[in-house]
Amino acid sequence: GAVVSQHPSRVICKSGTSVKIECRSLDFQATTMFWYRQFPKKSLMLMATSNEGSKATYEQGVEKDKFLINHASLTLSTLTVTSAHPEDSSFYICSATAVSSYEQYFGPGTRLTVT
Amino acid sequence: GEDVEQSLFLSVREGDSSVINCTYTDSSSTYLYWYKQEPGAGLQLLTYIFSNMDMKQDQRLTVLLNKKDKHLSLRIADTQTGDSAIYFCAETVGNKLIFGAGTRLAVHP
Numbered sequence: 700g701a702v703v704s705q706h707p708s709r710v711i712c713k714s715g716t717s718v719k720i721e722c723r724s725l726d727f728q729a730t731t732m733f734w735y736r737q738f739p740k741k742s743l744m745l746m747a748t749s750n751e752g753s754k755a756t757y758e759q760g761v762e763k764d765k766f767l768i769n770h771a772s773l774t775l776s777t778l779t780v781t782s783a784h785p786e787d788s789s790f791y792i793c794s795a796t797a798v799s800s801y802e803q804y805f806g807p808g809t810r811l812t813v814t
Numbered sequence: 815g816e817d818v819e820q821s822l823f824l825s826v827r828e829g830d831s832s833v834i835n836c837t838y839t840d841s842s843s844t845y846l847y848w849y850k851q852e853p854g855a856g857l858q859l860l861t862y863i864f865s866n867m868d869m870k871q872d873q874r875l876t877v878l879l880n881k882k883d884k885h886l887s888l889r890i891a892d893t894q895t896g897d898s899a900i901y902f903c904a905e906t907v908g909n910k911l912i913f914g915a916g917t918r919l920a921v922h923p
Binding site: 804 | 845857914
């Protein structure tokens with residue numbers, strides 16, 4: 700149980716385009732989903748926290764207009780990187796928590812490369 | 815402030831024990847976690863310890879918590895080549911996880 704999937708696993712896009720990454724909880728309802736960014740050989744940096752049906756809470760320094768987060772249902776959150784630039788290339792990981800739980804279940808990550 | 819620190823690299827011989835150390839800052843953290851990340855993959859929860867515990871053992875894994883010193887360690891007994899990965903400790907701050915930079919464990923014959 701407690702499986703989180705991400706799609707796509709790997710994406711290459713051109714500068715200036717937008718790309719959407721999906722995060723799904725497959726066998727539980729996720730009241731809260733988290734989006735992280737991981738730079739090479741670095742730790743995970745929390746970008747934002749999203750609760751179903753409400754606006755995401757962004758961490759300091761993360762541009763909310765650039766990284767659009769939508770948590771439309773209890774099993775799906777999306778991260779859209781708008782007007783992508785090469786410096787947005789990174790490994791993006793989502794996680795989800797179930798109702799009345801603090802334990803986070805992580806997705807397998809999405810490797811974004813912007814050319 | 816929120817800052818979790820780990821040593822960056824550990825090399826051990828196959829069959830030996832590995833000990834990965836971590837210090838954290840938030841004394842109100844309810845749970846402390848250890849995650850494993852293999853190349854190009856997401857995070858796999860290895861184990862966690864509740865803040866009122868000193869030790870937790872789970873098969874080859876032993877977690878020790880020194881709450882006074884805010885020090886957490888993960889011991890892997892009989893380390894195997896399949897244990898080669900990056901290990902992250904994480905503390906809870908509210909409903910957020912704050913991660914250390916990760917310790918890369920290399921297991922050699």
